[in-house]
Amino acid sequence: MSQRELVVLGTASAVPTRRRNHNGYLLRWDGHGLLFDPGEGTQRQMSFAGAAANDLDWLCITHMHGDHCLGAPGIVQRLGRDGVAHPVTVTYPASGHAYWERLRDATPYWGRPDLVERPLEGDLVTFDGPGFTLSARPLEHGLDAYGYRLEEPDSRAFLPAKLREHGIHGPAVRELTGPLLEEVTTVRRGQKFAFVMDTRLCDNVYELARDADLLVIESTYLDSETAEAHDRGHLTARQAGEVARACGVRRLLLTHFSERYTAADDPLFLEQAGFDDTVLATDLLRVPVPRRRTG
Numbered sequence: 001m002s003q004r005e006l007v008v009l010g011t012a013s014a015v016p017t018r019r020r021n022h023n024g025y026l027l028r029w030d031g032h033g034l035l036f037d038p039g040e041g042t043q044r045q046m047s048f049a050g051a052a053a054n055d056l057d058w059l060c061i062t063h064m065h066g067d068h069c070l071g072a073p074g075i076v077q078r079l080g081r082d083g084v085a086h087p088v089t090v091t092y093p094a095s096g097h098a099y100w101e102r103l104r105d106a107t108p109y110w111g112r113p114d115l116v117e118r119p120l121e122g123d124l125v126t127f128d129g130p131g132f133t134l135s136a137r138p139l140e141h142g143l144d145a146y147g148y149r150l151e152e153p154d155s156r157a158f159l160p161a162k163l164r165e166h167g168i169h170g171p172a173v174r175e176l177t178g179p180l181l182e183e184v185t186t187v188r189r190g191q192k193f194a195f196v197m198d199t200r201l202c203d204n205v206y207e208l209a210r211d212a213d214l215l216v217i218e219s220t221y222l223d224s225e226t227a228e229a230h231d232r233g234h235l236t237a238r239q240a241g242e243v244a245r246a247c248g249v250r251r252l253l254l255t256h257f258s259e260r261y262t263a264a265d266d267p268l269f270l271e272q273a274g275f276d277d278t279v280l281a282t283d284l285l286r287v288p289v290p291r292r293r294t295g
Helices: 042-049 073-080 094-104 160-165 170-175 180-182 203-209 223-231 236-248 265-271
Strands: 002-012 024-029 033-037 059-060 088-093 115-120 125-129 132-138 146-151 154-159 185-188 192-196 214-218 251-257 277-282 287-288
Touching: 002 042, 002 251, 024 042, 042 073, 042 214, 059 132, 073 094, 088 094, 088 125, 088 146, 094 115, 094 251, 115 125, 125 185, 132 203, 146 203, 154 160, 180 185, 192 203, 203 214, 214 236, 223 236, 236 251, 251 265, 265 277
Parallel strands: 033 059, 059 088, 088 115, 192 214, 214 251, 251 277
Antiparallel strands: 002 024, 002 287, 024 033, 125 132, 132 146, 146 192, 154 185
């Protein structure tokens, strides 16, 4: 069975705490690894999670604030040191290219990984992956920032009862076409994953989150800091929950918490989100993508 899960490597915002490392999110998708926003300490967190540099195929950075990218030098150097032979696609806002160059070449290191750089520019950028598309849309955070959406196309699943009804079995199943194929199958919805980090509410938050099976979204603040959240280009837990409901999300993951909050505040994030299937992110948590829907 294919593995589709999110490995949470860090959940802090600007300042890490004793229980929350800086950002880092590894999406495992059918043998491919997409690492989003590696903050400081991501390389070590990957070791704790049992993940290796060779697992990475994509490195996706939403924006160039340190808590979202300062772990990139260690990741790049580890790719080189471990002799990762396959190409790793790197995406980041084009306006942050000078910062990316500094991160990539922060120090001398052994080996030279095959990095395929794909700067993000414009209102919608789309990449073709193996069995999925990865798209990026700009968000509102005071400097160029992008959110990501991974989506696989719909397919069709066979209905065993219908196959038996028509006496179809064995190799004949592979030869079905046209109306009969539609009669003995049902639509299997392609899975969707959305990743929304530092932003205030805007139209693209909803575009990214639409019908997502798993939405990973920042909830830096609680209601008491709603004004501060807007001023600083962030979301509250309540706003994250509202997005999930408006967009028909199946599972909501809250993360990127301000250092001002303690474990005693955790229940408030869940309460204010007010969404049935809400997961409060903790470091090294594994969150499965909900199973595909049919019909």
